[in-house]
Amino acid sequence: MEQEIEISPLRIGDEVPRFIARSTQGPLDLADYRGKWLILFSHPADFTPVCTSEFVALARAADKFAQLDCAMVGLSVDSLYSHLAWIRMIYDMAGVRVTFPIVEDPSMEIARAFGMIGSDAHDASSIRVTFFIDPEGILRASTCYPANVGRSVPEMLRLVAALQRVSGGDALAPADWEPGRDLLRVPRETAADVLKPEASADWFFKTMKDEG
Ligand code: BEZ
Numbered sequence: 001m002e003q004e005i006e007i008s009p010l011r012i013g014d015e016v017p018r019f020i021a022r023s024t025q026g027p028l029d030l031a032d033y034r035g036k037w038l039i040l041f042s043h044p045a046d047f048t049p050v051c052t053s054e055f056v057a058l059a060r061a062a063d064k065f066a067q068l069d070c071a072m073v074g075l076s077v078d079s080l081y082s083h084l085a086w087i088r089m090i091y092d093m094a095g096v097r098v099t100f101p102i103v104e105d106p107s108m109e110i111a112r113a114f115g116m117i118g119s120d121a122h123d124a125s126s127i128r129v130t131f132f133i134d135p136e137g138i139l140r141a142s143t144c145y146p147a148n149v150g151r152s153v154p155e156m157l158r159l160v161a162a163l164q165r166v167s168g169g170d171a172l173a174p175a176d177w178e179p180g181r182d183l184l185r186v187p188r189e190t191a192a193d194v195l196k197p198e199a200s201a202d203w204f205f206k207t208m209k210d211e212g
Contacts, residue, residue: 009115010114010139010142011139012141012142013139014138014139015139016040016131016133016137016138016139017030018031019110021103021105023083023103024080024083024084024087024098024101028103030073031137033073035135037071037132037133037134037135037163037164038073039071039131040075040114040133041073041074041130041131042074042076042111042114042116042130044127044128044147045076046083050149050150052093053150055086056094058074058098058153058156059097059098060096062099064157068157068160070160072100073101074098074101074102075102075103075116076102076104077105077106079106087102114129114131115129116129127144128144129142129143129144130142130143130144130145130151132160141159141163143159158178161179165179165183170186171183171184171186172184172186179210181210182210183207184205184208185206187204
């Protein structure tokens with residue numbers, strides 16, 4: 001890794017740190033992902049059961065992420081050669097090609113910069129962190145799962161779609177929102193509006209059609 005990066009956990013709204021690293025698709029510069037949505041996710045270790053199930057599920061859903069114009073980048077402490085041997089094993093075992101890059105992070109420098117592990121951790125086999133990064137390189141959501149529970153690919157897809165739909169600031173995505181379902185309107189009323197005799201008590205909870 002060539003870029004110096006600050007060691008601090010990221011918060012929603014932060015610009016994510018740039019890094020350059022080796023990956024299964026060749027050298028990877030995070031700056032090259034500007035202009036598109038990106039899921040950057042860590043996994044505890046190659047050749048482990050839950051991680052393997054996640055990679056099979058993510059590889060099978062590659063078309064769905066592509067439809068959202070959302071790239072994926074995996075990352076772990078394992079070496080590039082381990083990543084390559086693992087995706088070959090996944091291909092032999094499940095018949096799926098992992099075509100998104102998997103970054104090697106042997107020093108855990110990237111994982112620490114992104115808060116994927118504790119800054120004082122001695123190994124990286126702790127948690128599954130997922131960052132949802134917008135086309136301007138801003139962190140829009142993150143999730144953190146333990147090593148013994150795999151992530152939900154449908155929820156990752158839903159979250160990307162929801163973040164994209166609300167990114168203009170005109171709509172809100174309610175609980176369990178899926179593309180095509182009604183959204184919620186951003187309330188912009190003032191006291192003068194809500195105190196009008198004809199105003200209803202549910203002025204703050206108005207739906208709108210998903211025309212995105
Ligand atoms: C797994 O992916 O199965 C796993 C990884 C690290 C610790 C425990 C389980």
